[in-house]
Amino acid sequence: MKFQVLDIIPHLKNPVTGEIVSTADRLNQVVETARRAEELGYDSFSVGERHAGEFVSSSPTTVLAAIAVVTGRIRLQTGVTVLSVLDPVRVAEDYATIDQLSRGRLELVIGKGNEVLQYPLFGLSLDDQWDLLAEKYALLRSLWRKESVTWSGRFRPALTEPTTTTPRPFAGSPRIWHGSATTLTSAALAAKWGDPLFTANAIQPRGNYKVLIDHYREEYARHGHDPRHQYLGSGSGAGGVFLADTTQEAIRQYGPVYEGLTANRNVPGNNSPFRDIQHAVAEGPALVGSPEQVIDKILSYHSLYKHDLQSISLPTTLPFEQQLEILERFALDVIPAVRASAPSTLWESSDPFGGRPGFAGATEADAAATVTADHAFNRTDNAYVFAH
Numbered sequence: 001m002k003f004q005v006l007d008i009i010p011h012l013k014n015p016v017t018g019e020i021v022s023t024a025d026r027l028n029q030v031v032e033t034a035r036r037a038e039e040l041g042y043d044s045f046s047v048g049e050r051h052a053g054e055f056v057s058s059s060p061t062t063v064l065a066a067i068a069v070v071t072g073r074i075r076l077q078t079g080v081t082v083l084s085v086l087d088p089v090r091v092a093e094d095y096a097t098i099d100q101l102s103r104g105r106l107e108l109v110i111g112k113g114n115e116v117l118q119y120p121l122f123g124l125s126l127d128d129q130w131d132l133l134a135e136k137y138a139l140l141r142s143l144w145r146k147e148s149v150t151w152s153g154r155f156r157p158a159l160t161e162p163t164t165t166t167p168r169p170f171a172g173s174p175r176i177w178h179g180s181a182t183t184l185t186s187a188a189l190a191a192k193w194g195d196p197l198f199t200a201n202a203i204q205p206r207g208n209y210k211v212l213i214d215h216y217r218e219e220y221a222r223h224g225h226d227p228r229h230q231y232l233g234s235g236s237g238a239g240g241v242f243l244a245d246t247t248q249e250a251i252r253q254y255g256p257v258y259e260g261l262t263a264n265r266n267v268p269g270n271n272s273p274f275r276d277i278q279h280a281v282a283e284g285p286a287l288v289g290s291p292e293q294v295i296d297k298i299l300s301y302h303s304l305y306k307h308d309l310q311s312i313s314l315p316t317t318l319p320f321e322q323q324l325e326i327l328e329r330f331a332l333d334v335i336p337a338v339r340a341s342a343p344s345t346l347w348e349s350s351d352p353f354g355g356r357p358g359f360a361g362a363t364e365a366d367a368a369a370t371v372t373a374d375h376a377f378n379r380t381d382n383a384y385v386f387a388h
Contacts, residue, residue: 001302001342003335004233004311005037005327006079008048009057014317015260021320023056027063029320034067036324037074040331043347044075046109046311049082052117061094068102073359075347076102079198079311080111080179083140084132085122087156091136092143092165095174103358104170109198109233110137111179111186114270128155130185137176137189144173171362175353177233180212187216194225198233199305201285203272206304209234213305231346233309234301237285238262238272240315243329247289251277254288257317287312291333298338308344 007030013020021029034045045067047060057063064076076098083091099106112129119126135153142149148162178190181200190197197216199209213232220230239258244250255277262275274284285301287294298310312330314323347354356362 001298001307001338001344002043002309002346003331003338004044004046004077004309005033005042006046006048006235006311006313007033007057007316008050008079008313009055009063010316011056012054012261012317014257015264016256020317025320026056026316029316029323030063031066031070032320033314033323033327034074035070036327037331038071040328041335042074042331044077044107044309045071046077046079048079049113050115050118051082051085051121052115061098064098064106065101068098068105071102071105073105073357075105075107075357077107077177078109080109080113082113082115082118083110083136084112084129085118085124086136088136088140088143089159089163089165091140093167096144096165096167096169099170099174100167102170104174104362105357106169107175107177107353109177109179110140111181114181131155133186134189137193141173141176141193144169170358171356171364174356177231180209180216184212184215187212188219191216191219191223191225194220194223194229196229196231196233198309198311199235199307201235201301201305202238203270203274203285205273205283206285206301210304226352228345228350228352231309231344231351232305232307233311234305234307235285236287236298236310236312237274237280239280239286239288241287241294241312241326241330242315243289243291243294243326243333245290247281247293250289250293251281254315257315258286258288261317291329291337294330294334295337298334299341302338302342308346310338 009030011026037045047063048057049060050057060078068076095106095108112133116126132155135155139151143165147164150159150162152158177196177198178186179198180186187197199213201209239261242250242254244253258277262272274280280286281288314326345351
């Protein structure tokens with residue numbers, strides 16, 4: 001199994017102490033966590049995107065660009081890119097820039113997001129969220145895989161002139177995953193295109209997510225896609241991972257924080273049924289406990305999901321030094337045992353995208369030709385704009 005650190009960059013007070021760091025400190029913590037995660041051998045670092053609520057993740061491209069500069073091997077992912085509210089042309093440009101900065105380490109996880117207030121903010125109707133996602137993904141996919149794209153659709157002005165977005169991705173289109181949390185729709189969209197799926201595994205009982213995963217695998221097979229591309233990622237519950245020498249000690253230390261955060265969150269339809277820490281540890285997806293308890297829980301989910309990528313999130317209301325201690329202990333005491341028991345081909349040589357990053361040997365097929373084509377396109381495009 002491979003391991004990802006996800007930060008959707010919540011910016012919250014610690015419910016026990018009332019303390020909160022500044023926005024600048026919170027953002028810099030994300031970059032430093034990614035740098036340290038690379039040192040500790042994590043496989044990927046993911047940045048979320050939210051445009052409403054108590055988050056400072058409205059510009060994940062900026063944060064990922066900063067991370068790209070201070071890292072050299074860890075893969076960079078999103079969790080999720082809220083494609084439904086974005087312009088696919090701009091998404092293609094921004095994330096291809098990060099892909100170039102990181103020399104091919106980028107992979108997107110797209111979705112419609114689970115924050116309903118984002119839609120009116122961008123002048124969009126919540127009723128269209130799934131149609132927006134499907135249409136915009138089809139365009140993004142074309143923009144990264146093709147040049148001289150013309151296109152028309154329902155939600156965006158048509159591309160009537162042949163369009164080639166620049167810069168181009170580092171070495172062909174980055175892999176795109178689909179985030180899935182509550183309905184069959186995202187799972188079906190991933191299966192339709194033959195893409196990997198990332199199950200949130202955040203707040204619902206595990207059986208609910210198993211339904212979505214099974215639907216994805218059934219639809220994937222029905223569409224006849226190459227099984228080498230069928231990877232699955234899984235989240236690890238709202239609240240963050242917390243380790244201690246014993247599970248009871250972890251519950252004692254972290255329980256008041258977990259329960260305070262859970263009690264303060266009241267979003268109908270998006271609340272965890274695991275309101276107290278004992279319930280969350282016993283039956284929920286929260287990775288709270290001794291290293292042995294957390295290993296057993298991850299493997300119990302793997303027996304059900306057969307996932308390849310395990311995502312964890314740090315308890316970001318705790319002091320930053322304590323977060324880094326948890327990150328290190330998880331890397332040392334949990335990851336080796338899980339990897340030994342649940343191997344995966346993700347990002348290995350048999351993975352079609354395994355050799356894509358620069359450090360794995362991927363290079364641009366013809367960098368000079370790419371630059372020439374980009375420049376020629378820009379000259380043509382500018383001439384068109386000024387002439388009309």
